[in-house]
Amino acid sequence: MAKLNMVEAINLALREEMERDDRIVVLGEDVGKEGGVFRVTDGLQAKFGKDRVIDTPLAETGIVGTAFGMAVYGLRPIAEIQFEGFIFPCLDQINNHIGRIRNRSRGRFTCPLVIRSPYGGGIHAPEHHSDSPEAILAHIPGIKVVIPSTPYEAKGLLISSIRDPDPVIFFEPKRIYRAIREEVPEGEYSIPLGKARLVQEGKDVTVIAWGAMVREALNAAEQLKADKIDVEVIDLRTISPIDSETIAASIRKTGRGVIVHEAAKTCGLGAEIIALINEKALLSLQAPIERVTGFDIPVPLPKTEHYYLPNPKRIALAVKKVMSF
């Protein structure tokens, strides 16, 4: 079985799905001839032609609005937004139209589109190229939000996102685009949306993360072995809908939790997860849940990026804090 990085795994998923389903059309800036700035759509236009891999003008609202119209009338568009910071002009289409068409048409029309976008920090990119806006998207009813953490996960989750009858925002953590190689099978397999992954079992404390933060959480768990702390790590995979059962079950077992996300703390997804735990597992809690997050600031340049991004050291400190409560 081939060992692929995340870019290659996503490319493979797109290629296989496009072969299987000729309703799939990829569109975005530089996705065709250039193959995308991160080369995720490399070779797709050569294989499937210009009608199925469309180079668009530089106009994000136009790209996403077009994808919406295509999806309502029977196609399966996969739009690429080049960097997550460029998604903000599209929020009008996403919030005011894409997320509402099923509801607005009393369930008659669906909008089976995928918006893929590289997201998050850690590659020393400047502003507009390092944001983590997943909570903003997850706040919108009718939209699903998916964030893979490894190449294998990325392929399986993308296949499910493409086949899902609802609109999906698929955020690709660009920091680990090429950082991890693992075996990724050819042919179809899928990972269901809305189902978290128990990455590592542990009995003392639950660490909940997604995207690039899963690797940081695992590294922290490894370090904490020296302190005889047995860490359970959950990869959320789908931010919306959220798998509250898996989270609650783990907290009921460990009684302690730490949530890790790159996005700013205030109104971040960590707050929502804590509320869910309070609703479903309050009496199991041995300590208040800790959050390890970015700060409430614009994501800065590399000289201070390491200070902003959660790392194993900060995660381990938070774990020790909840253990010693």
Add this chain to the structure above:
Amino acid sequence: MIPKEKLMEMYEKMVRIRRFEEKAVELFLKGALPGFLHSSIGQEAVSVGACAALREDDYMISTHRGHGDIIAKGARVDLMMAELFAKKTGYCKGKGGSMHIADLDLGILGATGIVGAGLPIINGAALACQLKGTDQVSLCFFGDGASNTGSFHEALNMASIWNLPVIFVCQNNLYAESTPQWVHQKIQDISVRAQGYGIPGVSVDGNNVLTVYRATSEAVERARGKGGPTLIECKTYRWLGHYVGDPGTAYRTKEEVEQWKSRDPVKQYRANLLANGVCEEKDLDAIDRRLEREIEEAVEFARNSPDPDPEDALQDVYIGEYIP
């Protein structure tokens, strides 16, 4: 008749941009600069010709490919270089990087990583001047790619109905990132879009600094005289890829790049100055040598500057102290 001093200043600024950009590319390829870098080599005549028509107290907003624009408006290369190095002494204290340099004292409202974002903003700057009753004008640089965004069309319409003192300067380098102009729009001359908004539009040779200067001066005069906005399209070319690291060869032919390089705006202007007897070769050589040193000193300044402290990341988000 353009005074000699002005002609020489334009040459100096073009060479300053060229040297700065060459040095930045060299440093980036060596791994000395973090972030992303978008080089404007080849487009110097647009930046300099347009800004030369402005006063120091006029406003200007730039793009992700903005080094040349802000040097042309008078930005200091040492503070810029320090920003590229992400140092504490940089224009944005090392937080903005190549794409976000601003100097409000020089009327530079900044660059932006979001294509097309500058057009409505410049209208705001111009409306502020109009309401305050000053005679300042405001100039917005943007590319051919931005001319397809909604904000371009919204901004041109608003500028026209409010008769704003704005000059919209399109740096048409023929490619929106990797997408050729003929793929991303059906028109050849972006200036025709001015007609749709009832304002003057003109297309000029963007590799000829004097042509750009004259066209912009006319627009500035109109704007200052309460005659409203103008759209100027300057046809030019970026020699390098969309970003440093993009070879720019997958979507452009070698012949095309070479053909444009043979129309080097800096060399052409140098030849023009000599042919018209404005100055002698040794005068220009002296400017070249001085700028060579200036850029080296800027690099030294940047290298010797301190890194930001981690806590600096928490500064300047809100007024007052912020403790996470």
